[in-house]
Amino acid sequence: MTVALAPLTDEHIPVAAQRYDRWFARARRPPSQRSWLADGPVRGEELLGKLIAAPGLEACRALDGDGNLTGYLAAVPVDLGPDDPAALRSHPRSALVPHGGHALPAGRESEVLRALYARVAARLVADRRLVHYVQVPAGDNAVAPWSDLGFGRELVQGLMAVKARGRQPRGVEGLGIRRAGLGDLPQVGRMAAESSRRQRESAMFQPQPEGPLAALRLHYADALADPRCAAWIAARRGEEIGMVLVVPAAPDPVIPESCVELAEAYVEPSARGEGISRVLLATALAWAYDNGHRYVSARWHSASPLAAGHWPAVGFRPVAYRLSRTLDGRMGGAPGTF
Structure with a gap:
């Protein structure tokens, strides 16, 4: 069946937001898993209002037989500088479908998404954006x-x-834990860079360019000086062997209010397996509770031999995924000529 497509513009935000809110209610975690944590604010209209104003947005909507909006897709171009620490986790020239960036009709999800993505992806590829990301709530439906x-x-x-x-x-x-401050930026930066550098290894194989790694060493200066953030360093026999750093988390459809994010966590390889990470995390959780936070979030690579097993084991449950698709870099020229 052919899916009719049309541009998505400002005037379609109210209807698209309603579609998103309904889609999110269906697509998030299965009902049996919804009771263990609070969901974040959905706010479809707020998310779409910000998204539609993004420079370079590629967006379209799907229509039913009466011309009504039944689904939509919107992708934001991502351009990162050579020394941007964000380039350690994302391709510097890519595209992202963020939370709020798509909604699909019940019963026709794959059919409608194929049509929407074919239209949007053609424009992204023409712009030489061959790495595509999408944020979705955890669960098979999404x-x-x-x-x-x-x-x-x-x-x-x-x-x-x-x-x-x-x-x-x-x-x-023999382990000592102390609160880190701005004077500890060299130690925190070193361990943050070392943590990222290890993402080059199997099975992640994530490029970690030296420019962004160098910038990461200084990236947390503001956080270490901000009372809303907190960091701790673990040391033994005068050697600093681990650290954890938490920062405020921005609420979104999967992140509730009063949440902090585990921005960095690291233990030296020679000291792993002794429970140091658990002690650091417990210290951070105690601070978070005392400061009015009721949730903590963390992100990890699905392919990480360490993180993919460790963070669920200490109590983190998946609430969202970032999916990705990397197209063959040999493509060139106009669509249909590859």
């Missing part, structure tokens, strides 16, 4: 239509409830 197009799960976003101090992890012999 992932399956994108999987049909060749997208795979790349990043996981997890969430954990922060509770009053309960049973604390067993202490590590």
Whole structure:
């Protein structure tokens, strides 16, 4: 069946927002999993209002037989500078379908998405954007239509409830934990860069250019000086062997209010397996609770041999994924001439 397509513009935001809110309610975690954590604010109209104003947006809508909007897709171009730390996790010239960037009709998800993506992707490829990302709530309902197009799960976003101090992890012999400040930027930056550098390894194989790694060493200066953020360093026998840093998390459809994000966490390879990460995390959670936060979020690579097992084991549950599709770089010229 042919899907009719048309441009998505400002005038369509109210209807598109309604479609998004309904789609999100269906696509998020299965009903059996919805009770363990609060959902974030959906705010479809707010998300679309910001999205439609993004420079270079590629967007279109799907229409039913009466010309009514039944679904839509909107992708934002991503251009990162050579020294931007964000280039450590995303291709510097890519496109992103963020939260709020698509909604699909029930029962026709794959069919409608194929038509929408074919239109939008053609424009992205013509602009030489061959890496495409999409943010979706965790759950097969949201992932399956994108999987049909060749997208795979790349990043996981997890969430954990922060509770009053309960049973604390067993202490590590000789370990000291101290609060980090701006004077600790060299240590925090070094460990953050080392954590990122290890993403070059199997099975992530994520490029970690030296320019962004150098910028990452200085990236957290503002966070270390901001009382809304907090960091701790673990040391033993005078050697700094681990750290954790949390920052405020921006609420979105999968992240509730009163949430902090685990921006960085690192333990030296020689000290892993002793429980140091759990002690650091417990310290951060206690601070978060005392400062009015009730949730903490974290992100990790699906292919990471360490993180993909560790963070779920300590209590983080997936609430969202970033899916990705990388097109063959040999393509060139106009669509249909490859």
